[in-house]
Amino acid sequence: MQIKNFEIDQRLKELTKHRTVELPIACYETTINKNINGYIPLHWHEELQFVFIVKGEATFQINEESVSVRMGEGLFINSECLHMAEDKNHSGCVYLCLNVSPHFLLPQELYATYVSPYLRATNLPYLLLNSDEVWGATILNAILTIHQLINQKAPYYEMEISISLTSLWKNLIVNGFKLEYDQVEVQKNKRMKEMLNYVHSHFAEKLTLDDIAKAGQLSRSECCRYFKRTLKTTPLSYVNDYRIQNSLILLQQTELNVTEIAYQLGFNSTSYFIDKFRKTTNMTPLAYKKNKLKEKG
Template identity: 70%
Template sequence: MQIKNFMVDQSLKELTNHRTVVLPIACYETTINQNIHGFIPLHWHDEIQFVLIVKGEAIFQINEEKRMVREGEGLFINSGSLHMAEEKNHSGCVYICLNVSPHFVLSPELYTSYVYPYIQATNLPYISLDANELWGKNILNAIIKINQLIQQKSPFYEIDITVQLTLIWQNLIINGFQLEYEQTEMVKNHRMKHMLNWIHLHYAEKLMLDDIARAGQLSRSECCRYFKRILKKTPLNYVTDYRIQKSISLLQQAESNVTEVAYQVGFNSTSYFIDKFRKSMNMTPLSYKKCKMNDC
């Protein structure tokens, strides 16, 4: 089984190159449990994203909300929305992921009127795509078609893709969503990304709650409320979980040892690292390392 590492920068912006050679899009199949973490970690990107579950089921978290998506269903995830995904009930979830630069959805002349207002709206972090609704079915079928077009690369396939993207966007906005632009929501999202960015830059150091709160220009109590509301955990618990995530790739390096990895990712006690790793991964760091070395 191929294990894939999901790359993000310090602000959680995904580093995947969301484009082909000639098109500002990417379309690929993702098997959730093949990720190095066993799930798709929290991230965001400028591109809009369309998801279609082709096997199993998954739980997606988009900003503060969680949504279960079953086989044959999908999601639209808006530009800039924090999101993550984990498979449900060990279902071996596989989904098609279509990422598109917002500027490529429609022509420049139409972008200002028909795309920009939607990606800026604060009440549309995501939209569920239901195959039982005609508009949803049209979008899901177009995702499949684009995936096929990119794989086959038949003559003029780029033009065919633009036709399918226009169809997708028309079916999405035809519902007449009442768009909202709440300044408080924009500020909240901005502050959360600042705090996460600060943690990801300094996770290997000694971190204090005051430092995290200061990065988001919040009080300690308000900082905790942000994390509890959006990530369902305390800021310092998030730090611990993030350190465990960073340790996973280090443990897979043949020359690494558990003690060195523990201190590299910010733990000041090997025993504490082992305890937290065991609770998170259901095995010790050494057992994990041996398992990965033996490809078990």
């Protein structure tokens, strides 16, 4: 089952509880363009994420890096890394998304040696999983196996999942890369999250570049560099994009009119909101609302 509109708090942390009834693990089949935003918005979570593309192609952004992943390939995304995904070239991309609590990977006695160092490594925000490599193919097959085990729930399936996870994790960590721990990278990630947290907490208010920069304890110019590097946009453009993202939800879920939504989201005029909305979606807010009502009806 796909989550089409997962909740994210002001810090961009996803609030979904990724688990079955018994286990801290979940596996979804996700069609990117079925998300309420038309893409998977920027977020992070404590769970590790493993992706396997079963149709089409996607562009994933993880922290400051962008990577294309095609059908038959996959991706490992580390705990607490900011990430988002977009369908590439209107390919109708579908992928399996396996989220698992780091503490469920191995017994507690092995966690400090074989899990914790990899969560803290600053050179491991993500890892491309290629089926041409034996270790990559093994991980991708494990994702498929776990997806089937969760759906079928055969006797002892919980133990089978645990066995598959151990194999998956071993193949990832014996891949041979040297772990690095760069405190500057840790600080950069922390400051970016603080600025995003500020934007998401105050987006309905009048926001200035000085406000955002102050939240990250940065100068105006350094704040702009952070946003350009991580999100490929300016801080104030991101504010408007985030307001539009929230308007998609309000237009579908409330009886508020366009003017009420514009002012609720922090736009200082209805015409400015409509202009920004049209540039983002190629339609007016009212046309978008009517289209979504027609789809539901």
